[in-house]
Amino acid sequence: MPVDLHHPVRATLDAVLDAARPDTSGEVASYIPELADVEPERLGIALVSTRGDVHDAGDSDVAFTIQSVSKPFVFALALDALGVDEVTKHVGLEPSGEPFNAISLEAASGRPLNPMINAGAIVTTSLIAGDTVEDKFGVIRSGLERFAGRDLLVDEDVFSSEARTGDRNRALAYLTKSAGTLAADVEVATTAYFRQCSLSVTARDLAIMAATLATGGVNPVSGERVISEDAARWTTAVMTSCGMYDESGHWMVHVGLPAKSGVGGGIVAVQPGQFGIGTFSPRLDARGNSVRGVAMLERLSAQYGLHMLAHR
Numbered sequence: 387m388p389v390d391l392h393h394p395v396r397a398t399l400d401a402v403l404d405a406a407r408p409d410t411s412g413e414v415a416s417y418i419p420e421l422a423d424v425e426p427e428r429l430g431i432a433l434v435s436t437r438g439d440v441h442d443a444g445d446s447d448v449a450f451t452i453q454s455v456s457k458p459f460v461f462a463l464a465l466d467a468l469g470v471d472e473v474t475k476h477v478g479l480e481p482s483g484e485p486f487n488a489i490s491l492e493a494a495s496g497r498p499l500n501p502m503i504n505a506g507a508i509v510t511t512s513l514i515a516g517d518t519v520e521d522k523f524g525v526i527r528s529g530l531e532r533f534a535g536r537d538l539l540v541d542e543d544v545f546s547s548e549a550r551t552g553d554r555n556r557a558l559a560y561l562t563k564s565a566g567t568l569a570a571d572v573e574v575a576t577t578a579y580f581r582q583c584s585l586s587v588t589a590r591d592l593a594i595m596a597a598t599l600a601t602g603g604v605n606p607v608s609g610e611r612v613i614s615e616d617a618a619r620w621t622t623a624v625m626t627s628c629g630m631y632d633e634s635g636h637w638m639v640h641v642g643l644p645a646k647s648g649v650g651g652g653i654v655a656v657q658p659g660q661f662g663i664g665t666f667s668p669r670l671d672a673r674g675n676s677v678r679g680v681a682m683l684e685r686l687s688a689q690y691g692l693h694m695l696a697h698r
């Protein structure tokens with residue numbers, strides 16, 4: 387869809403970008419070696435309404451790896467296929483208050499606390515149909531493509547870099563396997579998870595994916611129903627309580643939108659019934675959330691009263 391440069395939403399997005407641009411704090415992720423090579427100055431934002439209007443500004447078409455922003459969408463696919471009762475036999479729904487890569491499980495059930503931390507996301511990936519990496523990842527890729535409304539490629543360099551160095555995630559997979567909550571072979575679950583995290587997206591893709599949750603499961607640009615309304619609501623509920631890791635409570639007070647961040651520098655935010663937003667800026671704070679992405683969403687929320695619990 388062609389972008390109208392004079393549209394007022396576009397002017398708002400430009401202003402939000404300009405306000406965030408001078409902040410050079412934070413560091414690009416380097417624990418996955420290939421991620422250290424991204425251009426730290428990149429800055430983009432896109433907003434897609436539930437009617438399918440696309441607005442964007444800055445580097446909204448620059449590709450980066452989706453990383454943990456994939457987690458809610460794969461969770462949504464699992465919920466859509468299996469229902470919430472089956473999925474929650476394997477992974478919980480409670481905020482962990484811990485870093486994304488924490489080595490911890492709920493003591494009584496052996497489940498990861500929620501699907502937005504790595505342990506829970508690997509278990510979620512293990513629940514996706516298929517016995518091999520190819521089968522599982524095929525389902526994940528085509529599902530995420532329907533959320534985005536276009537074909538998505540794997541960044542093979544980031545994938546090999548993470549597969550080579552991802553032993554902490556393998557440890558989490560073994561832990562869940564020994565607790566009986568992982569639903570696949572360790573190597574299959576982690577390899578499919580690493581491929582899922584290495585899918586290449588843009589801020590505009592993320593905004594369309596978020597808008598698909600905002601409509602209750604229909605991609606507003608392609609018109610295709612991707613998941614059920616229940617799966618969309620369950621997913622945004624978990625994003626609300628757990629999407630920003632151990633910053634989720636602060637985020638809910640200061641931004642007030644269901645959201646999810648990734649160490650590639652992306653963030654998605656959802657205003658149910660209204661729009662989805664995608665942001666991209668690679669430098670991260672200590673918790674692994676994009677510094678300027680958080681700043682842009684805080685500003686948008688404060689200036690335009692976007693908090694989902696605001697009195698209207």
Ligand code: GLN
Binds near residue numbers: 453454486548650
């Ligand atoms: N692929 C990354 C990992 O598993 C995703 C983490 C993230 O984006 N927070 O470590």
